[in-house]
Amino acid sequence: MSVSEIFQVNKLVTGIPGFDHISQGGLPMNRTTLLSGTAGSAKTVFASQFLAEGIIRFSQPGVFVTFEESVADIRANMSGFGWDISQWEKDQKWLFVDAAPQPSESLLIIGEYDLGALLARIENAVKKSGAKRLVMDSLGAIFTQLTDTAIIRRELFRIAYALKKMGITALMTSERIEEYGDIARYGVEEFVADNVIILRNILEEEKRRRTIEILKFRGTNHKKGEYPFTISDTGIIAIPLSAIELKQHSSDIRITSGSEELDKICSGGFFRDSVILVSGATGTGKTLMATEFMKGGVTNDERSLLFAFEESREQLFRNASGWGIDFEKFERNGKLKVVCEYPEVAGLDDHLIMMKRIIEEFKPNRVAIDSLSALERISTIKGFREFIIALTSFIKHQEIAGLFTATTSSLMGGSSITEGHISTITDSIILLRYVELLGEMKRGITVLKMRGSKHDKDIRELTIDYAGMHIGKPFRDVAGILTGNPHQIFHSDIDRLDNMFNNG
Amino acid sequence: MSKFLLKLYITGTTARSFKAIENLKKICGEEFNDKYDLQIIDVLESPQLAEDDKILATPTLIKILPPPMRMIIGDLSDREKVLLGLDIQKK
Numbered sequence: 001m002s003v004s005e006i007f008q009v010n011k012l013v014t015g016i017p018g019f020d021h022i023s024q025g026g027l028p029m030n031r032t033t034l035l036s037g038t039a040g041s042a043k044t045v046f047a048s049q050f051l052a053e054g055i056i057r058f059s060q061p062g063v064f065v066t067f068e069e070s071v072a073d074i075r076a077n078m079s080g081f082g083w084d085i086s087q088w089e090k091d092q093k094w095l096f097v098d099a100a101p102q103p104s105e106s107l108l109i110i111g112e113y114d115l116g117a118l119l120a121r122i123e124n125a126v127k128k129s130g131a132k133r134l135v136m137d138s139l140g141a142i143f144t145q146l147t148d149t150a151i152i153r154r155e156l157f158r159i160a161y162a163l164k165k166m167g168i169t170a171l172m173t174s175e176r177i178e179e180y181g182d183i184a185r186y187g188v189e190e191f192v193a194d195n196v197i198i199l200r201n202i203l204e205e206e207k208r209r210r211t212i213e214i215l216k217f218r219g220t221n222h223k224k225g226e227y228p229f230t231i232s233d234t235g236i237i238a239i240p241l242s243a244i245e246l247k248q249h250s251s252d253i254r255i256t257s258g259s260e261e262l263d264k265i266c267s268g269g270f271f272r273d274s275v276i277l278v279s280g281a282t283g284t285g286k287t288l289m290a291t292e293f294m295k296g297g298v299t300n301d302e303r304s305l306l307f308a309f310e311e312s313r314e315q316l317f318r319n320a321s322g323w324g325i326d327f328e329k330f331e332r333n334g335k336l337k338v339v340c341e342y343p344e345v346a347g348l349d350d351h352l353i354m355m356k357r358i359i360e361e362f363k364p365n366r367v368a369i370d371s372l373s374a375l376e377r378i379s380t381i382k383g384f385r386e387f388i389i390a391l392t393s394f395i396k397h398q399e400i401a402g403l404f405t406a407t408t409s410s411l412m413g414g415s416s417i418t419e420g421h422i423s424t425i426t427d428s429i430i431l432l433r434y435v436e437l438l439g440e441m442k443r444g445i446t447v448l449k450m451r452g453s454k455h456d457k458d459i460r461e462l463t464i465d466y467a468g469m470h471i472g473k474p475f476r477d478v479a480g481i482l483t484g485n486p487h488q489i490f491h492s493d494i495d496r497l498d499n500m501f502n503n504g
Numbered sequence: 505m506s507k508f509l510l511k512l513y514i515t516g517t518t519a520r521s522f523k524a525i526e527n528l529k530k531i532c533g534e535e536f537n538d539k540y541d542l543q544i545i546d547v548l549e550s551p552q553l554a555e556d557d558k559i560l561a562t563p564t565l566i567k568i569l570p571p572p573m574r575m576i577i578g579d580l581s582d583r584e585k586v587l588l589g590l591d592i593q594k595k
Contacts, residue, residue, distance in 0.1 A: 099560050108589040111524075111578035116515025116562040117547045117554045124551035146561065146577070 009220040012132070012169040015053030016046070018238030022223045023214055028195050031218075032160040032170040036184045037199035042210065042231055043173040044069065045081070046199065047135040049235040050171055052083040055093045060132040063125045065097040065118075067141035081235045095125040101145055109146070115155035119162055126166055134168045140175040143186050156192040183215070194218040200226065204380050207347070212238055228386055230349035237353055239390050252452075255366065255401055257289075258296025261471035262430075265447055265456040270428060274451070275392050275402040277422055280432030284443055285462055286405040287311065287319060288469050289430070290368040293403045295325045295468075298335045302365035307355060308340045309374035316340065323468040337362050348379040348387045356394055366401040372422070373407040392425045427451040432462065435475060435486045444481055445471060508532070508540035508590075509569035515562040516548045520579050524563035527580040535592060567591075 011025035020026045027033050027050075037043045051062030066074060074096075075085045088094035099118060126134065139156070146152055156172075163170050172193060174184040179200050196215040201208060211226035229238040254269035257276075263269040270276055278289045290306065297304035308316055316338060320327045330336035339358060346354070359367065376384050395402040404422070429448040434441055443462040447455045458474035459481050475481065477489050512528060514521035525544065532540050547554040547562060557566065560577075567574040567590050576589045 097555070098558055102558060108574070108576045108585070109578050110576055110585045110589065111527075111581035112520060113561040113563060113578045114515065114520065115560060117513055117559040117564065118561070120515065120547035120551040121555050121559075124555065142560075 009217070011220065013058070014050055015057040016049050016236055016238065018227070018229065018240050019212070019236070021240040022212065022227050022238055023217070024221050024223065027169050027171070028217055028220055029169050030164050030167050031195060032163060032172060032193045033195040033197060033217075034184070034193035035171050035173045035197045035199065036176050037173070038176050038179060038201060041199040041201040042236060043199055044074070044077070044137050045231060046236055047137050047171050047173055048074065048078045048083065049081070051094060051133055051135055052078070052081070052235070054133045055088055061093045061095075061129040062133040062135065063095050063097060063122065063129060063131045065099055065122060065134065065136040067099050067136065067145075068138050070100050071096045071098050081233065083235075092129050095129045095131070097121050097125050099142070101141070107145065109148075113146075113151065115152075115159065118155075119159055122159065123162065123166070126168060132167070132169065134163060134170040136170065136172040138173040138175060140185055149186060153192065160192055204382070207378075207380055207383070209380070209383055210349070228349055228383070228390075230347070230353055232350070232353055239349065239352065239386070255302070256296040256300060258292030258294070259469055259471065262292075262445075265460070265471065266428070266450055267454045267456075270401055270403075271452065272401055273396055273399045274427035275395060275404065275425065276428040276430065277404050277406060277426040278430045278432065279406045279408060281408045281434060284432035284434060285445075285464055285469060286407070286432060287316075287370050288323060288464060289432070290370040290403060290405055291316075291320050291323060291325055291327075292468055293366065293368050294327075294330070294336060297364075297366045298330045298333075301335070303363060304330075304336050305359065305362050305364035305367045306336070306338045307358075307367070307369045308338065309343050309369070310371055311340070313338060313340045322466065323464070324466055325468065337364070343374045343378045348375060348383055351375065352387055352390055355391065359395070359398065359400075364400055366403070367395060368403045369405065371405040371407055373405075388422050389425065392422070431482065433459075433481055435459075435461075435478065435481050437475075437478065437486065437488070444475060446482070507569065508536055508567065510540060510542045511557075511566040511568060512542060512544050513554060513557070513559050513562050513564045513566075514544060514546055516546060521546075521563060523581070524565075524579045527583075527586070528565065531580070531583060531586055535587065 010029040011023065011027060012029045013020050013026040035043055035046060048064070051064060054060040054062050064074070078085055085094055089096070122134070125131065143149065143152060160170070176182065176184055179202055183196060183198070195217045198213045198215055200211045200213070202211065210229050210231070212229050213226045214222040223240070227238055227240060229236055253272040255272050256269050257263055257266065278286050280286050294304045294306050317327045327336060327338060331338065341351070372388070375387070379387065392402070406422070428450045431446050431448050433444045435444045444459045445462040446457070446459040460474050461472040463470045463472060478486050479489050480486050512524065514524060528542070532542065545553050547559065563579055565576040565580065574589055574591065576586065580586050
């Protein structure tokens, strides 16, 4: 047995979605963890959810010690997440220890005291319910009630020690004043707990971003850094970003892109669990590629899912029928699902949760998103990068193919911000470009990269008609298409170049 | 003078508990001429009573009668302050 095994700290799986992943297994068992955050950082929600998930998922009763909010308020506020605390109280699964200040109470302190009564009440509640989990919310309020910091610190130690002896895994919440400053307001809270978690609610470029960070877990591992989380109608959902990326294994099964010609260029199609980025200016055929990708799936009897953030359902269906593709029929047969949303209706985190939920429900074989750039509008650069990483790793984890489109800002060439964030994560990149030739606008397509496979490196002409897209011959004698200044090269130039090297 | 009804919460048989009881009995004996009822509650034996009265700290003294209700936390080591806290005018 190794040293690390002997001193291993066990963890209690909390059941809070995503958190158990970040914490690599949950909260340190039989220990007290400090949960610190500014006002409105969702401390009480997190703490309540810790108890609620314990009851719902693991039949572990819990005790809620409130120093601040009234019991009635907590019951009412948490019912919004579907947690029926009153019923749990009747079943003795959830007990309150009400230590909130009483409205009419005038309090006088004369001489020395301890928190023996509070400890006795906690022990009583733990015994009555058989609790495994306990929450104290929030410590700040007890400091304003009793004022003597030294006594409170000593007494909190005593309570933490008693909880450990009872085999309780506990969360204490505490207020912070700044998002990036002291851990907690009174400067003593963090010394009471072996473990510290920080919740943040940051205003960044006029957008609210919630994150969770595990600052320390004494004697055990956890993921480092801030992870975004969101509050859904079922409580907190933490987003572990790329945490799951390493687990995925890749497959060499090919699937059709929906276009025979494109499959040929890609040496037989996309890989089944790959992520493809299609980048191009507006009108170069990105939505068409996504539509063809859906058609390719449905005709091969695959379940196909399309998230559209730029166009309405009607527009999409009309476009598709203009290219000879009947989305309505596909949907009737249950093979296709089209989800249209305006990016602005929700925050990026909420979009991510929604998309994950739909993917889990519909269980598609392939997913297209048109376009990622529309989602970029509603977020900060950092938030967007996290979104992309989280989404990509989720899709890869499900072993489904994803095709994302991204809009470039300039009509001729150039790259999009989306591309910069995503290009290293994607397995394949397809560029769509306008090409001006002899005074005429043409469309070009090229496969820039395809991980693990040979592909055609030509820039070919793309034409669109009533039957969808067609890929033609490579552009010859044209240079500078990708950089956005296509110009013709004359044969005399080519000859001259050849001669330059031949004559050496 | 109307009768005093007092409740004192303590935790077990600690020095602090005894000190509070001693201090309180002394004050009561001198000020109320034994015209008082004092109930001493050990939270280790009766945690549910502490729960019902929402007691946090020990020792905690509650004056139930005469109104208004008062609550004093601590070992009651300052006689003058205790009297003030119980709304007793010095004779």
